[in-house]
Amino acid sequence: MAKVLGKANLFSACDYTQKKNQKGGGSLYSKRIPGFCCKTNRFTSLKMKSMALRCDFNGQRMVYLERKFVNKRRFHQVPIKAQIQTGLIGRTSKWWENGLQPNMKEVASAQDLADSLLNAGDKLVILDFFSPACGGCKALFPKICQLAKMNPDLQFLQVNYEEHKSMCYTLNVHVLPFFRFYRGAQGRLCQFSCTNATIQKFKDALAKHAIDRCSLGPAKGLDEKELSALAANKDLSFTYKPKPVGPNPNPVPAKEEILVSETCLNPKESEEKSLVGAGGG
Template identity: 50%
Template sequence: MAAAQAVAKGSVVSPCGYRASPGLLGRRRGAVAARIAPSAVRIGGSWKKTAFLGGRLAVGPRRSRPESRNLASPVQMNMNLAIGKSMRWWEKGLQPNMREIESAQDLVDSLINAGDRLVIVDFFSPGCGGCRALHPKICQFAEQNPDVLFLQVNYEEHKSMCYSLHVHVLPFFRFYRGAQGRLCSFSCTNATIKKFKDALAKHKPDRCSIGPTRGLEESELLALAENKDLQFTYTKKPELIPSGDAAAEHTAPEPAKLPGVTKPLIRLGSEERSLVSSGR
């Protein structure tokens, strides 16, 4: 009866007999709805609904950040380049008068264009321990002699060219100057560095050579041209025949007159007889 009267008056009675007024129940439902309902957030100038349970929040445009995993910093990139470069020992300590040869044509042209300047060709290999140990000393000689040209030939990159030039031992050096062409060639290490010092002291003084710069021997030039692995061409120089009085001086002498045909010696016991033809 009481429950019916309560319903008639607008109140709500729970199964356990608890009576709640309509206003209180409405306020509780509104509070729960306020907690659950999404709030509005301002993103990029407009209000949008979100599940954020706080109040209004103004959020500007988000800036994208590069992932540090995939992108290396400039400092790290420079360190990597420095480490990679330090592994090439033959590039350390190079002087302005030192240069690495790129091809057979480059070697021939470099020797020809050097004129009367002393040129030292250094044949080396990156995997040669003797070459690596001697390299700082060669750089020191280059620094002390800036008027001397040092050319480096990497054996691993130019094996075919070195084979044509008959270079079979490393480290190996060849000295060239002007019209004299090749002055000397030898192999040495730190233990036998005196060879290099003596050759440098002997051929270092400036000398004026008469005639065009010679460079490589003609036999070496022909060997390089015949090598199919190299892109190098060379035409043998024609021999000039002198004219006039000079031609008379260079005329081949007449062959000497041979005596009459004789028969070979015939040994008979202890006597030797020469049988001469009777001319018939």
């Protein structure tokens, strides 16, 4: 009979000779656990895995067994839990992520918005302010994706109102869905709010400003007032340095300078007057 030794799940085994069972003539050790000697198949009914290490102990061979019980319920639950952790199960796609085109991008911060407008060059950039809880934004979004697919040369920037409320307040955006058009050195071209019923307003603005144009100078992006307002907002990590104002090439002369210039139009007369004044003195 097997004997447990201490807490290490060690079992003593009898000598490994080819003994025969008195009843059936079979071997005394279990077929499921090769090399283990016991009178009865005590461990055959247990759902376990064994790992045996053999050694000699006082002329008898010892078998060290490490029992690992397998629970069927736990075995089936592990893959499901792993799939949930990896995100394969239970993740529902958001409606503003369905149907996105390569020329559509979601803005991450105020700095990202300003940099995206400056780096767009002469492209027409369309800012789309939306909210996940806005039913009008959700209904209009598939058509915006369709228009973005039909116009791959345009750049669509999505601004999530729920994640960037402070920035939207600073930019004076209070109605959703709301759109702003920007292009190159011209800066902001137009702004308006439209819904699924008034989509024609968006199409008209797109037909008017989507024509390719070459602007002189670098891209302007946001207005200086908007940039300074974003920099003043403490809730935003946005830095803005105003451009240094150079001297005016065509300065407007002051009134005193105009009077002096009028008196100095005839220098001869001024000299004669000064001599007369000196002789009279």
